[in-house]
Amino acid sequence: xxxxxxxxxxxxxxxxxxxxxxxxxxxxxxxxxxxxxxxxxxxxxxxxxxxxxxxxxxxxxxxxxxxxxxxxxxxxxxxxxxxxxxxxxxxxxxxxxxxxxxxxxxxxxxxxxxxxxxxxxxxxxxxxxxxxxxxxxxxxxxxxxxxxxxxxxxxxxxxxxxxxxxxxxxxxxxxxxxxxxxxxxxxxxxxxxxxxxxxxxxxxxxxxxxxxxxxxxxxxxxxxxxxxxxxxxxxxxxxxxxxxxxxxxxxxxxxxxxxxxxxxxxxxxxxxxxxxxxxxxxxxxxxxxxxxxxxxxxxxxxxxxxxxxxxxxxxxxxxxxxxxxxxxxxxxxxxxxxxxxxxxxxxxxxxxxxxxxxxxxxxxxxxxxxxxxxxxxxxxxxxxxxxxxxxxxxxxxxxxxxxxxxxxxxxxxxxxxxxxxxxxxxxxxxxxxxxxxxxxxxxxxxxxxxxxxxxxxxxxxxxxxxxxxxxxxxxxxxxxxxxxxxxxx
Amino acid sequence: xxxxxxxxxxxxxxxxxxxxxxxxxxxxxxxxxxxxxxxxxxxxxxxxxxxxxxxxxxxxxxxxxxxxxxxxxxxxxxxxxxxxxxxxxxxxxxxxxxxxxxxxxxxxxxxxxxxxxxxxxxxxxxxxxxxxxxxxxxxxxxxxxxxxxxxxxxxxxxxxxxxxxxxxxxxxxxxxxxxxxxxxxxxxxxxxxxxxxxxxxxxxxxxxxxxxxxxxxxxxxxxxxxxxxxxxxxxxxxxxxxxxxxxxxxxxxxxxxxxxxxxxxxxxxxxxxxxxxxxxxxxxxxxxxxxxxxxxxxxxxxxxxxxxxxxxxxxxxxxxxxxxxxxxxxxxxxxxxxxxxxxxxxxxxxxxxxxxxxxxxxxxxxxxxxxxxxxxxxxxxxxxxxxxxxxxxxxxxxxxxxxxxxxxxxxxxxxxxxxxxxxxxxxxxxxxxxxxxxxxxxxxxxxxxxxxxxxxxxxxxxxxxxxxxxxxxxxxxxxxx
Numbered sequence: 001x002x003x004x005x006x007x008x009x010x011x012x013x014x015x016x017x018x019x020x021x022x023x024x025x026x027x028x029x030x031x032x033x034x035x036x037x038x039x040x041x042x043x044x045x046x047x048x049x050x051x052x053x054x055x056x057x058x059x060x061x062x063x064x065x066x067x068x069x070x071x072x073x074x075x076x077x078x079x080x081x082x083x084x085x086x087x088x089x090x091x092x093x094x095x096x097x098x099x100x101x102x103x104x105x106x107x108x109x110x111x112x113x114x115x116x117x118x119x120x121x122x123x124x125x126x127x128x129x130x131x132x133x134x135x136x137x138x139x140x141x142x143x144x145x146x147x148x149x150x151x152x153x154x155x156x157x158x159x160x161x162x163x164x165x166x167x168x169x170x171x172x173x174x175x176x177x178x179x180x181x182x183x184x185x186x187x188x189x190x191x192x193x194x195x196x197x198x199x200x201x202x203x204x205x206x207x208x209x210x211x212x213x214x215x216x217x218x219x220x221x222x223x224x225x226x227x228x229x230x231x232x233x234x235x236x237x238x239x240x241x242x243x244x245x246x247x248x249x250x251x252x253x254x255x256x257x258x259x260x261x262x263x264x265x266x267x268x269x270x271x272x273x274x275x276x277x278x279x280x281x282x283x284x285x286x287x288x289x290x291x292x293x294x295x296x297x298x299x300x301x302x303x304x305x306x307x308x309x310x311x312x313x314x315x316x317x318x319x320x321x322x323x324x325x326x327x328x329x330x331x332x333x334x335x336x337x338x339x340x341x342x343x344x345x346x347x348x349x350x351x352x353x354x355x356x357x358x359x360x361x362x363x364x365x366x367x368x369x370x371x372x373x374x375x376x377x378x379x380x381x382x383x384x385x386x387x388x389x390x391x392x393x394x395x396x397x398x399x400x401x402x403x404x405x406x407x408x409x410x411x412x413x414x415x416x417x418x419x420x421x422x423x424x425x426x427x428x429x430x431x432x433x434x435x436x437x438x439x440x441x442x443x444x445x446x447x448x449x450x451x452x453x454x455x456x457x458x459x460x461x462x463x464x465x466x467x468x469x470x471x472x473x474x475x476x477x478x479x480x481x482x483x484x485x486x487x488x489x
Numbered sequence: 490x491x492x493x494x495x496x497x498x499x500x501x502x503x504x505x506x507x508x509x510x511x512x513x514x515x516x517x518x519x520x521x522x523x524x525x526x527x528x529x530x531x532x533x534x535x536x537x538x539x540x541x542x543x544x545x546x547x548x549x550x551x552x553x554x555x556x557x558x559x560x561x562x563x564x565x566x567x568x569x570x571x572x573x574x575x576x577x578x579x580x581x582x583x584x585x586x587x588x589x590x591x592x593x594x595x596x597x598x599x600x601x602x603x604x605x606x607x608x609x610x611x612x613x614x615x616x617x618x619x620x621x622x623x624x625x626x627x628x629x630x631x632x633x634x635x636x637x638x639x640x641x642x643x644x645x646x647x648x649x650x651x652x653x654x655x656x657x658x659x660x661x662x663x664x665x666x667x668x669x670x671x672x673x674x675x676x677x678x679x680x681x682x683x684x685x686x687x688x689x690x691x692x693x694x695x696x697x698x699x700x701x702x703x704x705x706x707x708x709x710x711x712x713x714x715x716x717x718x719x720x721x722x723x724x725x726x727x728x729x730x731x732x733x734x735x736x737x738x739x740x741x742x743x744x745x746x747x748x749x750x751x752x753x754x755x756x757x758x759x760x761x762x763x764x765x766x767x768x769x770x771x772x773x774x775x776x777x778x779x780x781x782x783x784x785x786x787x788x789x790x791x792x793x794x795x796x797x798x799x800x801x802x803x804x805x806x807x808x809x810x811x812x813x814x815x816x817x818x819x820x821x822x823x824x825x826x827x828x829x830x831x832x833x834x835x836x837x838x839x840x841x842x843x844x845x846x847x848x849x850x851x852x853x854x855x856x857x858x859x860x861x862x863x864x865x866x867x868x869x870x871x872x873x874x875x876x877x878x879x880x881x882x883x884x885x886x887x888x889x890x891x892x893x894x895x896x897x898x899x900x901x902x903x904x905x906x907x908x909x910x911x912x913x914x915x916x917x918x919x920x921x922x923x924x925x926x927x928x929x930x931x932x933x934x935x936x937x938x939x940x941x942x943x944x945x946x947x948x949x950x951x952x953x954x955x956x957x958x959x960x961x962x963x964x965x966x967x968x969x970x
Contacts, residue, residue, distance in 0.1 A: 017638045017639065017641075017802055017805060018637060018638050018639065018640060018641045019641060021637060021638050021805050021808075021809055022805060024808070024809070024812070025808075026808060026811050026812045028811075029595060029811035029814075030808075030811075060592065060814075062587070062591050062592045063590075063591075064587035064588060064590035064591040065586045065587035065591035065592065066587070067587075070588070070589075070590045072557075072559065075556050075557040075558075075559070076557055078556040078557070079553040079554070079556040079557035079560065080553075082549055082552045082553040082556050082819075083546075083549040083550055083552070083553035084549075085546070085549070086553060086569065089569055091565060091568055091569050092569070094565065095560060095563055095565070095566075095569070112539060113538070113539060113541065115538035115539055115787075116538075116544075116787055117537075117538040117544045117784060117785045117786060117787045117788065118536050118537075118538035118539035118786055118787050119534060119536045119539065119786040119787060120787060122512055153626045153789060153813075153817060154813070154814065156812070156813055156814065157813070164501060164503075164504060164663065165500055165501055165504055166500075166501065167501060168500075168501045168502060168503070182812075183812060186812045187812070190637070190809070190812075228499075305592075309590075310590060311589075311590040312590060312591055312592040312814070312815070313585070313587070313588070313589050313590050313591045313592055313593060313815065313817065313818035313819075314589060314590060314817060314818070314819070315626065315789075315815075315816070315817035325496075325497060327497045328496075328497050328500065331497075331500060331504050331505060334504075334507065334508075334509060334513075335504060335507075335663070337509050337511070337512035337513075338507070338509045338629070338656060338659045338660065338663070339627065339629050339630065339633075340511075340512070340534070340627070340629070340786070341787070341789075342789065343626065343787065343788055343789040343817045343819070343820060344787035344788070345556075345787075345788070345817070345819050346817060
């Protein structure tokens with residue numbers, strides 16, 4: 001550690017860096033994960049000191065790090081676009097499906113000079129945006145304009161751009177669901193704005209009540225906050241609920257009436273596990289209500305990281321921006337242009353997920369088998385883990401209708417809460433640390449996502465491979481029993 | 490009801506104020522003309538592959554294999570890919586925790602960061618700590634992350650060279666800080682005079698600005714100059730005295746076109762200076778896969794290395810990086826390959842060297858061709874492009890032209906560049922996009938158009954310039970003296 005006194009006059013010490021940086025937090029990769037990483041290192045040499053053989057990371061929606069395989073067709077196309085000389089080799093036809101070769105050619109023809117190593121248009125390659133727009137139209141039944149698409153390195157940079165645009169000072173507020181994916185709270189903090197919370201109702205399956213939105217909006221305004229936008233995550237993270245269409249219509253009307261931008265985080269649109277719910281994009285809902293460009297400002301986010309493709313490391317995504325004037329669009333373009341463009345490989349993948357193989361295509365059968373395999377497995381894992389959690393003493397867990405997470409509620413005994421306080425840590429954090437040290441399972445305490453004060457949760461992904469789930473359930477159950485033994489009132 | 494959230498009037502002022510000319514007015518006009526069918530030569534951005542430079546074969550082979558690992562199981566794979574590419578793909582895949590499709594550590598794959606550290610150590614002769622190296626989605630993202638930490642508000646100033654690459658001015662603007670310019674001396678080959686620095690700092694302080702950091706771009710963009718060792722020592726000493734963190738943008742370190750001033754990293758000079766400097770001066774160095782002879786702009790791969798940054802600050806920077814989850818994994822592999830390229834004896838070595846040399850030697854020739862070409866034009870004076878990828882000629886605009894520009898509602902160099910674009914299809918960036926002394930005008934072009942096309946491009950420019958100078962000339966010819 002460098003001498004703290006002499007370095008305090010240096011520009012980049014903790015005391016003197018941007019306080020907004022200090023203030024922002026991101027629990028998904030926070031304290032618990034740091035502890036887990038240290039344990040993992042130690043396990044290499046000290047296996048016997050631990051009651052488990054391995055760390056199982058259930059903290060982050062990172063499917064391929066836990067064994068999920070990429071979709072073959074997508075990777076074939078990406079490989080061919082990575083090294084275009086492959087397309088000239090006759091041996092290639094033996095190694096790649098014919099439609100992946102065809103698609104690679106089609107994509108390369110849309111790239112000036114077939115140069116996949118060149119910066120593209122700052123919104124992303126036009127031909128790829130055309131494919132995405134067509135995909136949106138096929139999904140929704142309403143047209144999409146490629147000029148409304150801004151491709152980004154994952155969906156997160158798009159969220160940052162919108163926060164940058166909307167927030168000038170702490171007087172600017174953004175309505176965010178509680179619990180929320182902490183990208184929103186962190187981004188708002190980084191840009192110096194104010195998070196205006198609206199509470200999802202755990203008792204009704206994490207329902208979103210318009211009356212709650214209204215209440216929070218008015219409360220914020222009475223404090224002098226100008227509320228700019230409403231962020232909705234659908235399907236929800238960490239909560240997993242899929243909004244009912246009627247609910248979505250109410251939300252659209254609310255935004256329209258109050259002049260709010262609707263920020264629709266729809267990255268889990270392909271992750272719906274229950275037969276009684278369906279994903280409807282907010283764009284589709286708004287358009288089916290007869291609302292057009294003049295009625296509602298809507299930004300819809302999509303990503304290659306989730307769904308059945310789970311391509312987190314590729315950093316591909318886009319936002320579809322509708323309902324605002326061209327001078328505002330120019331500002332968004334300008335912001336995008338400072339970073340020149342998003343990575344080309346990610347752009348290609350984003351276009352592929354929005355225009356996958358169709359019936360009759362060479363790869364269709366294997367593609368569908370892979371896709372269905374992954375989605376049905378996710379649904380099974382969601383159910384299995386949810387049931388297991390609900391069996392635990394003092395634990396209730398809403399079903400995961402979608403997304404990739406379970407967010408059980410811990411009704412912790414008073415003794416446990418006191419023990420946590422003695423360790424100067426939040427009770428759910430206390431529980432999660434104990435869980436980690438006893439089982440090697442890494443989850444994220446509910447406080448990282450915010451929750452109704454006095455309630456405790458943790459978020460666990462449904463992503464470990466299916467054959468690992470029974471062992472995880474066993475270990476979790478055993479830990480919980482001994483925890484309750486220790487702390488039962 | 491009052492303004493809606495996304496009405497233009499209610500947007501964040503910082504966004505409205507920021508400018509990024511590289512993809513600004515000229516580029517948008519050029520794109521319009523291209524749509525109308527005009528042939529455009531885009532020399533507005535350092536984007537080598539867009540102008541015909543071919544990607545190096547070996548890295549593309551490795552990354553293709555990483556994209557589709559099922560290929561590695563195919564018995565015939567050895568017929569299409571050389572053994573060393575196959576081995577390298579397996580190596581990088583083993584360093585990931587789930588291949589290209591999994592988020593890596595937010596700082597980048599540890600194994601790749603180790604390779605970067607080894608590269609830095611070989612280059613400079615001093616050890617480098619992988620824990621202090623963060624991979625980013627392009628160097629620009631790294632610059633933005635660091636400036637975000639340094640700028641607390643409007644009273645925080647960042648010393649930036651003029652002319653500069655407008656990422657700096659745009660980012661400072663977006664973050665609500667203050668840009669403190671220090672002027673490079675055109676008549677001294679864009680040299681850096683420490684007295685200019687002192688003056689700039691004093692002036693800023695007198696206005697209540699706390700100067701916190703200094704940016705150097707070495708080799709320079711748009712100016713191309715390579716800083717001498719003594720210059721770097723002066724700068725480091727200055728940063729030490731003034732308690733500034735030095736941000737060393739070294740993305741063009743492999744683009745050197747003269748032999749008098751090879752590239753020396755700021756880190757090496759700092760370490761050479763020994764204590765107290767080597768332990769005191771806070772330095773952040775940036776590099777990328779977008780430039781050099783790789784030119785892999787579209788991959789978005791970069792890194793920054795931190796020197797003498799306190800551990801708790803490093804933690805905060807890590808925290809901010811973690812919100813973006815991880816840099817894209819393909820680009821991390823490109824970075825690994827860039828810092829540990831094929832070695833003598835490797836199957837792909839000869840081809841790799843041939844391709845690399847070919848590109849670098851051609852760039853050197855084109856740097857010369859362009860400089861000489863501009864200098865042969867009336868009222869144009871151009872410093873030699875010692876490094877980087879750009880030519881930044883000074884256009885001595887006659888007063889009639891300046892008047893005409895005013896009447897057209899355009900900044901004079903924008904006016905000139907628009908006319909150049911309309912007449913020849915050459916899309917450049919006006920000097921005002923980079924900053925210049927009052928009343929002095931430039932344009933920036935890249936040296937990237939294909940060598941075979943250079944003579945025609947320079948002829949085309951000369952013809953246009955002759956006509957422009959005739960049309961607006963006051964009949965007094967400025968010669969290059």
